[in-house]
Amino acid sequence: MRGRRQYRVTLIPGDGVGPEVIGAATEVVAAAGVAITWDRQIAGAAAVEAGGDPLPDELIRSIRRNRVALKGPLATRVGRAGFRSVNVALRKTFDLYANLRPIRNLPGIKSAFEGVDLVVVRENTEDLYSGIEHQIAPGVVESVKVITAKASRRIAAFAFDYAVRHKRHKVTAIHKANIMKLSDGLFLSCAQRMGKRYPKIQYQEMIVDNACMQLVLRPGQFDVLLLENLYGDIVSDLCAGLVGGLGVVPGANLGSRYAIFEAVHGTAPDIAGKNIANPTAAILSAVLMLHHLGEDAAATRIRTAVETAVAKGGCLTRDLGGKSSTTQLTRAIMAELRRS
Numbered sequence: 001m002r003g004r005r006q007y008r009v010t011l012i013p014g015d016g017v018g019p020e021v022i023g024a025a026t027e028v029v030a031a032a033g034v035a036i037t038w039d040r041q042i043a044g045a046a047a048v049e050a051g052g053d054p055l056p057d058e059l060i061r062s063i064r065r066n067r068v069a070l071k072g073p074l075a076t077r078v079g080r081a082g083f084r085s086v087n088v089a090l091r092k093t094f095d096l097y098a099n100l101r102p103i104r105n106l107p108g109i110k111s112a113f114e115g116v117d118l119v120v121v122r123e124n125t126e127d128l129y130s131g132i133e134h135q136i137a138p139g140v141v142e143s144v145k146v147i148t149a150k151a152s153r154r155i156a157a158f159a160f161d162y163a164v165r166h167k168r169h170k171v172t173a174i175h176k177a178n179i180m181k182l183s184d185g186l187f188l189s190c191a192q193r194m195g196k197r198y199p200k201i202q203y204q205e206m207i208v209d210n211a212c213m214q215l216v217l218r219p220g221q222f223d224v225l226l227l228e229n230l231y232g233d234i235v236s237d238l239c240a241g242l243v244g245g246l247g248v249v250p251g252a253n254l255g256s257r258y259a260i261f262e263a264v265h266g267t268a269p270d271i272a273g274k275n276i277a278n279p280t281a282a283i284l285s286a287v288l289m290l291h292h293l294g295e296d297a298a299a300t301r302i303r304t305a306v307e308t309a310v311a312k313g314g315c316l317t318r319d320l321g322g323k324s325s326t327t328q329l330t331r332a333i334m335a336e337l338r339r340s
């Protein structure tokens, strides 16, 4: 009999609710029988406290070695205070150019819509996240929006390739090229050109403000959404709101060599340390990671266990209208896993 594959994956528990939900995800992965040695690393505020560097070399080396990481959210202070976003730095360091966020209803979770099944593909390395900001005179500042043909082409190619591989039928490029004629205009022309190479995939364009309204009116018209970094960030949270909130939406940051899996949500400081955060988004991020590792059977078993546990109700966390704790929902999912 063939032995089980043994994986080594970098684990960043993160700040706020991070350790609670990432702890749940690693327990569920172990219960599914996937043998992973977690290479535990700190980043952000915890790393500053420990050694002064929010992005320690040890963490960088760990991800270089393992190529795959599961990550909790990291806090970034608002405004001038504190260090630059470690999330952005990680995505740039490992050239994780594609941020993938599947948005799907979970059975039994009350939300404004049923049957939502779309995928946000967000460019992850440039745009207003370039970090280039300066004061040009007192009271006048500039933040530079960087859009390149290279990054726009490769994220468009990613979106169309994803559509083909996952039997999706339409890519909608979302933009504001009526106002940002050069930057969004370049992004759009790259998407258009890429679209011509994929004649079987329908290609559509929509201005971002209209897209937001269309999403909350008729989300069923969308399939794969292709966005620059900032619009992708905002529209992801909007889309999470369509299917029950941030507690249920997973994500993946993907490059050609490395991959970091993390939920869409942040550190949720308002509920941190109370054992009430919803672990579903982190667990489903681990499911994306297992697919990436080629552990499709385990990934599908976990996804089914999440869906069954949540559909039965009785174990829902507060964000989903229940009264259960992080631990109780995690146990319910593990019980379903054992039954499968």
Ligand code: NAD
Residues within 6 Å of the ligand: 017, 021, 072, 073, 074, 075, 076, 077, 087, 246, 247, 262, 263, 264, 265, 266, 267, 268, 269, 270, 271, 276, 277, 278, 279, 281, 319
């Ligand atoms: P947030 O996602 O942390 O929280 C927004 C709302 O959603 C809050 O009401 C919170 O309680 C709720 N929520 C989030 N996750 C939940 C969960 N698992 N279960 C139940 N409810 C949940 O967004 P924010 O408050 O704008 O940001 C807080 C911090 O997180 C900031 O420092 C921000 O920079 C950081 N952040 C980090 C990441 C990341 O590491 N990838 C992503 C987003 C925000």
